[in-house]
Amino acid sequence: MNETLKRTISGAVYIALLLTSILFSTESFIILFGIFLIITIYEFCNIVNLNKVFSILFGTLVYSSTILVSHYNKQTAKFINETFQTDISLETNIKQLDLILLAITIVVSIKCILFLFYDSVQKISTSSKYLYLLGYITLPFIFIVKISFGTNDYNPKIILGLFILIWTNDTFAYLVGKSIGKHKLFERVSPKKTIEGFVGGAVFAAFAGFLISKFYIQPKPEFSSMSITIWTTIAVIVSIFGTIGDLIESKFKRIAGVKDSGSIMPGHGGILDRLDSVIFVAPIIFLFYQILYYVS
Secondary structure, eight states, X not given: OOHHHHXXXXXXXXXXXHHHHHHHOHHHHHHHHHHHHHHHHHHHHHHHTOOHHHHHHHHHHHHHHHHHHHHSHHHHHHHHHHHHTOOOOTHHHHHHHHHHHHHHHHHHHHHHHHHHTOTTOOSOOHHHHHHHIIIIIIHHHHHHHHHTXXXXXXXXXXXXXXXXXXXXXXXXXXHHHHHHOOSEEETTTEEEEEHHHHHHHHHHHHHHHHHIIIIIIOOOGGGHHHHHHHHHHHHHHHHHHHHHXXXXXXXXXXXXXOSOSOSSBTTTBOHHXXXXXXXXXXXXXXXXXXXXXXXX
16 A cells, blocks of 8 residues: 555544544543553553553553543542441542652653653653653643643643644644754754744644634634734744754654654554653643632
8 A cells, every 4th residue: 555545544544533522522522542551551661661560550550540630539438438437538639649640640741852852862761751751741741631621620721722733833843944944953853853843833723722712712802812922822832842842752763773763654653652742731730720720
């Protein structure tokens, strides 16, 4: 089969699966990203040479238990109270749990950014591998789910808007970089990325953020200007941290000596290759939401 055709078909299947799960129900969205997490952990373990069985069990347990406690807290509390004859309120502890998980993720994210500049590092310690497994892979999937709930109920428009911004940034960074890119962004990790491409992706992502706020989110008139500012800011965050996330995954692959994280998507590589931007962006977006919430 023609390589372009393979790439087109696998990309279409991926997008269709993503859109269907997000729009169908909360549960289908959570389940799909749970499956994506398992595949991503498997691919990451192949890259850094970690025990797959333990890593998948660990990641699945952290993801499922956190989602259960966070988004089904009333049902969970009722079940625990009835089973163990107790009287607890999980809601009072969820915000504290979120802050703890966010702090861990941010610390690991900073470590990942520093990791980009460690030119002499050609081998990752076992302790660092498990730290990356937790804060770079597992916890970001939890924040992908959390940001889709906004400040209250599940809102598919939020997560779809985020993916649209990431796809816009990636597409136009590639097109602009290929057309006029001359200055390398981070050549020793990703030789094809250029400063011109990065700026082009950011500009078009910001414009996409404006369009999303204006025509897709469609807030009440009194909140229109605020919504535009928020989504344009999110677009800038996506451009900066999405690019960093892509570079970090490239650094892992460069050390491992592999081109792709996997082969589950012909022509595109693995799931980690497709989600490397969003998993690095999601915790930052969640932090941005928390800041907005406390400020407002």
